[in-house]
Amino acid sequence: MQSNRVVELRIPSELGYEKIAREAVATVARRMNFDEGKTEDIKTAVSEACTNAIRYGGGADARMKVVVILTADDEKLDILIKDPGASGAPPGEVNIPDINGMVEGTARLGGMGLYIIRELVDEAGFINADDENEGNQFRMVIYRMSDDDNNKD
DSSP, X not given: OOOOEEEEEEEESSTTTHHHHHHHHHHHHHHTTOOHHHHHXXXXXXXXXXXXXXXXXXXXXXXXXXXXXXXXXXXXXXXXEEEOOTTOSOOSOOOOOOHHHHHHTSSOSOOHHHHHHHHHSSEEEEEOOSSGGGOEEEEEEEEOOOHHHHTTO
């Protein structure tokens, strides 16, 4: 069994830098032999998570850092995104967004990012930090499919 491969990025909490995390995760996903469609899903999920961390957790303050930790092993790609928690606690529950209500102006705009992420990866959610001063931590997991799983369709 191959040992874990860990890539850690520290990006400024400024919109635009999520693109660096997006490209880094794409490289790792390709090395893990995820197909191009799944790699695109992973890139989108990481971009959304980093954008949320920058906007809400880092207060879009470039002096703050967002940390992205990619851990690859034989079974999965585990992605942890940490932000300073500048804007308080993360949302508790992610509901299906009311798109029609948003269009009609009767529902609050937003809430799409976390919903999209959960649709694109196998597991996603906020986790409790060991120290409450560590900010917010958001974890995503994407499992690798074996050749046997691919042949079931």
